[in-house]
Amino acid sequence: MTAQWENIVFDRSVTPPVPMRLYDGTRASKIAPIVLYLRGRAFLDRDRGEAERPIAKALAETGAVVLEADYAIASQNMFPQAMDCAFQALVCLSSRRKQFGSAKSPLFVAGDEAGGNVAAGVALKARDLLPGELKGQMLFSPMIDPKMTSASFREADKVGMREKWSDGWSQYIGSFFQHPYAAPCLCSRLNNLAPALIVTSEDDPLRDEVIGYSDRLKASGVTVRQRIFSADCGWTSVYKEGTGKWLPSLCSEFTGFVETLH
Template sequence: MTSAVQIKDMTFDKVEIGPVEVRVFQGADYEKSPPVLIYFHSGAFREEDRMDSEVATTLAQTGAIVVIPNVNAPLGGVFPKPLEVGFSIFSYLAQKRAGLGNRKSLLLLGGAECGGNLAAAIAHKARDYRANELDGQILLSPLLDPFMGSASMQKAAAAGMRDRWSEGWSHYLSGGVCHPYAAPCTCSRLAGLAPALIVTSEDDPLRDETLGYSRKLAASGVRVQEHLFSEGASWPSIYGAKCPMAANWQAGLTEQFESFVKSVTIQ
């Protein structure tokens, strides 16, 4: 039986870059020291104010507190602005998580599709500038490769995503700033990153770049928990892709998330 989830809109006024609107998802049965997950929404780098999320609701039902920030609104959606906003929110909650959970709460980053890109990039920056303050990263079919040349990416057109992603990458990189944080799959220095839960599916156009990044993390000594859904789960629906069947990934994601949180807690 799943618990009801309370949803509350707030503004973080004291974030370094200025006020940021957030939506907080909290299950009725949240834990004494609930993990706090900063979750970045999908939307192909273009969509603002996309703060409703079935993923956030599903994870909040486990007892986590899920915070979705509107990262594109304060400074715009072109790299590196969303990264700056996201990292500022992470830095703020690294000091102020007790306002949502308590001082013992795990602090996690997560996201789907372009939100997974942002979570992965902030995990790199957290390692470089706020060592040991990030407890884990949840990467759900992260959009990592601007070249879009993998074998699984051939499914993107049928899923209604290829043009959206092509246009999204063009928009995100239009500032002319060249940095590995913009495309984390190009980062060569992966050692020391926070443990990662990485999820994709057999029919996911982002499968190959997701699994490729997972393998690179593991080879660099990062602890990785990886899960591959079958086609019947309709996993790509989490970021708006066309799927022929009703979504059936919620129980599987719940199990993976709870297992990951437990493993991070006892490390």
């Protein structure tokens, strides 16, 4: 499976089109789940690169149709432009499911790190503007709290990410610090959101904010499937787009999550 970037045409009114690349693995059924995937890189992308994302590729190999949207380059990684790009990609996928799966294919949004933040914001916006269209959200160590004050965040220096995350937040959020789509963890209304699969690890610097957001979703009545990997699984390699012992388990979590929503 080789995924290449292209301007996938959905709707001629979308100008400019959001570049995407399709990861289309072996489909287990005609009603394959469709996943809009948003990558990380701490809101500091300068080049989207050609290397396939391990998470996107792995999800496709479970039978999903994964489309990675390039929300970063056109938006310069700034809110609200980045959110608008990602949400427009979701709108297009929602209206053209049969182009990639079937009219009954469930639609998901997924993202890791900075992309997890955007995915969480997209889920909020979908609740408000596309009720019932999004089947689930998958947040893999979402970079979700611009305050960066949690106890676990003190470990950020150990993975070389404190300065990057600080610079990334400054780049992305600007004067929109309190906007719920920009910083979902600060949102006061989390009810009626799509079910969530939320993943972190014991040694993840973002662990506390991730678990905190997960707990708030649960308290708001949102169905949450949570997985905390052990420290020896190598989960923090996700920040460098690497792999580890966590990858097969992540695929199992995804498959189980999808099955519970049928």
